[in-house]
Amino acid sequence: MASDTPVRVRFAPSPTGRLHIGGLRTALYNYLFARKHDGDFVLRIEDTDQARYEPGAEEDIREALAWTGLEHDEGPEQGGDYAPYRQSERSGHYHEYAQKLVEAGRAYYAFDTEEELDDLRETHGAYDGSTRRQMRNSLTLSDEEVERLIDESDDYVIRLKVPRQESVQVEDEIRGTVSFDTSEIDDQVLMKSDGMPTYHLANIVDDHLMDISHVIRGEEWLSSTPKHVLMYDALGWEPPAFAHLPLILSPNGGKLSKRDANELGIPVYVTDYREAGYEPDALLNFLALLGWSPGTEEELFGLDDMIDAFSLDRVGASGVQFDLDKLRWVNEHSVRDLSVDALAERARPHVDAVGDEVGDERLRTICGLVQDRIQVVPEVVTDNRYFFEDPEEYEEEGVQKRWTDESADLLLAYADRLEAVDSFDTETVETELRDLADEKDVGAGAIIHPSRLAVSGRSYGPGVFGLLAAVGKEACLRRMRRAVETLG
RNA sequence: GCCGCGUUCGUCUAGGGGUCUAGGACGCCGGCCUCUCACGCCGGUAGCACGGGUUCGAAUCCCGUACGCGGUACCA
Numbered sequence: 001m002a003s004d005t006p007v008r009v010r011f012a013p014s015p016t017g018r019l020h021i022g023g024l025r026t027a028l029y030n031y032l033f034a035r036k037h038d039g040d041f042v043l044r045i046e047d048t049d050q051a052r053y054e055p056g057a058e059e060d061i062r063e064a065l066a067w068t069g070l071e072h073d074e075g076p077e078q079g080g081d082y083a084p085y086r087q088s089e090r091s092g093h094y095h096e097y098a099q100k101l102v103e104a105g106r107a108y109y110a111f112d113t114e115e116e117l118d119d120l121r122e123t124h125g126a127y128d129g130s131t132r133r134q135m136r137n138s139l140t141l142s143d144e145e146v147e148r149l150i151d152e153s154d155d156y157v158i159r160l161k162v163p164r165q166e167s168v169q170v171e172d173e174i175r176g177t178v179s180f181d182t183s184e185i186d187d188q189v190l191m192k193s194d195g196m197p198t199y200h201l202a203n204i205v206d207d208h209l210m211d212i213s214h215v216i217r218g219e220e221w222l223s224s225t226p227k228h229v230l231m232y233d234a235l236g237w238e239p240p241a242f243a244h245l246p247l248i249l250s251p252n253g254g255k256l257s258k259r260d261a262n263e264l265g266i267p268v269y270v271t272d273y274r275e276a277g278y279e280p281d282a283l284l285n286f287l288a289l290l291g292w293s294p295g296t297e298e299e300l301f302g303l304d305d306m307i308d309a310f311s312l313d314r315v316g317a318s319g320v321q322f323d324l325d326k327l328r329w330v331n332e333h334s335v336r337d338l339s340v341d342a343l344a345e346r347a348r349p350h351v352d353a354v355g356d357e358v359g360d361e362r363l364r365t366i367c368g369l370v371q372d373r374i375q376v377v378p379e380v381v382t383d384n385r386y387f388f389e390d391p392e393e394y395e396e397e398g399v400q401k402r403w404t405d406e407s408a409d410l411l412l413a414y415a416d417r418l419e420a421v422d423s424f425d426t427e428t429v430e431t432e433l434r435d436l437a438d439e440k441d442v443g444a445g446a447i448i449h450p451s452r453l454a455v456s457g458r459s460y461g462p463g464v465f466g467l468l469a470a471v472g473k474e475a476c477l478r479r480m481r482r483a484v485e486t487l488g
Numbered sequence: 489g490c491c492g493c494g495u496u497c498g499u500c501u502a503g504g505g506g507u508c509u510a511g512g513a514c515g516c517c518g519g520c521c522u523c524u525c526a527c528g529c530c531g532g533u534a535g536c537a538c539g540g541g542u543u544c545g546a547a548u549c550c551c552g553u554a555c556g557c558g559g560u561a562c563c564a
Contacts, residue, residue, distance in 0.1 A: 180492075186560080186561095188561095190562095224559075224560095249557075316494095320501095323514065323515085332527095336527080458524090459524060459525080
């Protein structure tokens with residue numbers, strides 16, 4: 001990397017769908033690289049495919065990035081020195097340079113119909129240096145004919161004239177030099193018949209015009225990079241540095257799919273992670289570790305720490321499998337770092353969503369009790385149902401282990417004592433229990449465990465005294481007596 | 489099929505000719521702590537894809553094979 005040119009990178013998603021988790025990682029690496037080098041991080045919308053355009057997708061992308069905190073310096077909505085940042089608004093540039101390529105003899109008009117192209121693919125293979133002579137294009141037709149065809153119809157494209165049998169070198173920051181033989185490269189369409197550029201043209205024109213210094217993108221682009229290099233060369237432009245990131249794979253192999261989301265619980269879209277209650281900083285931390293290593297034994301990072309530690313040469317080259325357990329582990333640490341108040345605030349929407357009615361004060365109490373027992377915020381309510389409703393059954397294993405012949409009597413006696421008590425706080429509840437244990441000459445555990453079982457239906461969970469206090473006097477008495485009835 | 493990229497514990501990775509009887513993390517298993525669970529701490533399990541070279545010496549370099557992934561559109 002030339003250290004004298006300012007670093008400018010871009011994240012260039014296409015609004016054909018919601019932002020994918022892989023896209024977020026690409027954005028993250030771009031962001032880290034930009035911040036690390038005091039450069040600019042640009043958001044560019046690559047909306048050149050009218051057929052696949054999805055309304056709302058750009059909004060989702062913006063929302064997802066905002067949620068994660070990856071702020072860009074320039075983009076469609078806030079503008080910047082290189083505006084506009086939506087390719088559909090930059091048509092003039094693409095036409096201009098497509099024209100230049102034609103004039104320089106590095107591109108040509110092609111008039112072939114879809115049927116002719118299908119036919120070509122079947123009989124000869126690709127539209128390239130070996131077959132273009134047989135096709136209907138400005139290389140084979142007379143100038144007059146070409147002019148007439150262009151005038152008469154809009155149904156033509158501009159194709160890149162790929163030189164025959166040359167070797168093209170791509171310098172990749174992650175993989176080193178990768179070479180391709182131009183005989184393997186077809187005459188890529190640059191301008192589509194609808195007047196829109198293809199990704200390939202738009203991408204290099206914009207990267208050049210926007211002074212992009214480093215193109216950091218997914219590995220799926222590596223194969224088309226030689227085409228881009230050929231175009232930079234034809235236009236007399238210096239290509240940016242390239243870095244192709246390894247792809248994120250499903251634990252089942254292949255790309256992450258909606259099926260992984262359903263079967264493995266791995267969300268595919270960024271906003272789904274928000275919905276699932278993951279902490280954005282944890283997601284970013286996890287994503288950073290997926291394909292990159294700081295070289296130290298540190299694993300838990302804040303964004304700023306990641307920026308400090310980041311470098312492209314520590315990004316791996318092989319595909320990486322998504323590991324939900326690891327994400328949950330990282331998230332668990334983020335949850336634990338939250339203040340109880342913050343956790344309660346985050347839990348609120350999830351509480352409301354399942355229709356539990358609980359005041360802020362009590363929600364904070366509950367959060368305090370479960371904070372280091374959950375990995376993801378919604379577990380405050382999805383696990384730990386006993387805070388909100390009486391247990392419907394008692395964990396069988398727990399009953400076998402903790403419910404003894406004396407449990408019923410002890411629990412009843414405890415319930416009676418609690419009924420007589422005025423304030424039902426953690427200390428009172430504990431004092432009463434210990435006093436009763438002394439009185440009956442049993443270990444505290446003889447009452448503690450049946451109590452937990454009766455009140456929560458489980459043999460595990462928060463400390464009993466906090467648990468009882470949080471559940472409340474009325475419910476505790478009801479549940480204890482009910483447990484004695486059903487467990488005997 | 490062809491082209492490209494990749495291959496270290498189940499997973500993410502460190503390591504880039506001797507310091508590697510391969511280090512860390514997640515997961516899993518065991519222990520300690522403890523009213524239970526969880527946290528925390530301690531310990532354990534498990535790996536250089538295979539075959540040839542090069543070298544005094546290879547996880548590290550080269551070649552081949554296998555496997556995986558990507559590309560092969562008027563999609564990005």
